[in-house]
Amino acid sequence: MHAIRAAHAFDGSRFLPGGATVLIEGDRIVSVESGRVALPAGVEVAEHAGTVLPGLIDCHTHVVADCTFGGLERTGGMTDEDIDAVIVESLRAHASAGVTTVRDLGDIRYRTLAFRDVPGLPRVVASGPPITTPDGHCHFLGGAVGGMLDADLRAAVSERAERGVDVVKVMASGGFATPGTDQLGAQFTAAELAVLVDQAHRAGLPLVAHAHSLAAMENASAAGVDGIEHFTGLSTAQGSHIDDDFLQQVARRGLFVDLTMGNDRSLHALMPAPPPPLAELMTRFGVSSFDDFYVSRIGELARLREHGVRLIAGVDSGMGPTKRHGNLWRTVGEMVEGGYLAAEALAAATSVAAQACGLAAEVGRLAPGHAADVLVVDGDLSQDLTTLSAPRAVLVNGVPAQLAPQ
Ligand SMILES: [Zn+2]
Secondary structure (H helix, E strand, O other), rough: EEEEEEEEEEOOEEOOOEEEEEEEEEEEEEHHOOOOOOOOOOEEEEEEEEEEEEEEEEEEOOOOOOOOOOOOHHHHOOOOOHHHHHHHHHHHHHOOEEEEEEEEOOOOOOOOHHOOOOOOOEEEEEEEEEEOOOOOHHHHOOOEEEOHHHHHHHHHHHHHHHHHOOOOOEOOOOOOOOOOOOOOOOOOHHHHHHHHHHHHHHHOOOOOEEEEEEEHHHHHHHHHOOOOEEEEEEEEEOEEOOOEEEHHHHHHHOOEEOOOOOOOOOHHHHHOOOOHHHHHHHOOOOOOOHHHHHHHHHHHHHHHHHHHEEEEEEOOOOHHHOOOOOOHHHHHHHHHHHHOOOHHHHHHOOHHHHHHOOOOOOOOOOOOOOOEEEEEEEOOOOOOOOOOEEEEEEEEEEEEEOOOOO
């Protein structure tokens, strides 16, 4: 047994007064006590002046993608060995930034599934290749359905279930990484999505939908999906706007919503030009740059909070230099910038994220019986979240995380 004692503590939902002592045996947390408590003789204690908390969870990553623009598409021309090397590098980058669980929402050839439980690397909740339409968003990952008949849709889900995925991902709208797809419209009708959801649920799997357009978000919600990724709210009539009724509906249905933010905003100038339909929309609605648009999304966070939408933290990490693996800590700061309390923002990146990943009993909390996924950072996070970017210690399943080479 060994213990971590810190002057400040966040347990996954609240800050514990007087810090905490976390007792660990093997891969499990044995106990979590507020403040300084006596420990059994012979227990080695690591003392920290900062904050101890559960390891962070990035609910939207692509570990096969190397953080260059177009990197995800280029995996099609890579060998399995090369892809596996990128996966290891990505997971080390996550671990180095305090991320101990990732939900991977799109790989190629199911490569991530072999990396779900590598000692010292973040655990992976894996979707395999996203389900998409022929020539649809990210079709180059090999996840296009064979046709749009119910049998085709069910077969797409069954293939993934047989492969042993943890979650099913569907591209409900077009996306920016696939020029020519319809980012403002829908790739599947609500009825088609409902078939996918039904087949996933029969297999005991949650289904989450990628949706930039309002139309796709509405289809996804009507179809009974478990979560919506991006949630950009694009429509030709309203630009990027989600009305109160829809937010209310999403909150009432308990959908997990992930805005996939956490960008390194200092690199926004490197972003490729938006596709023509989006550029036209931005001009029409007076949005002068992507950076402007991004800041406006942070401004919208207060409305999600007001309506009680279940927000979770995810980056879409790997999709470019602005979205590096390990950027998750940035989403926490953005939520606070948008009006969330520090504890709420940290919960979105820990306990609530764990629920979305189907791992509520396993990770996301400092609690007895949970996996010993533990993060220590400097300072008091209840007062200052900036230190979240620089972990002092990271444990995955009770062992020190494999960090990226400095
Ligand atoms: Zn993605």
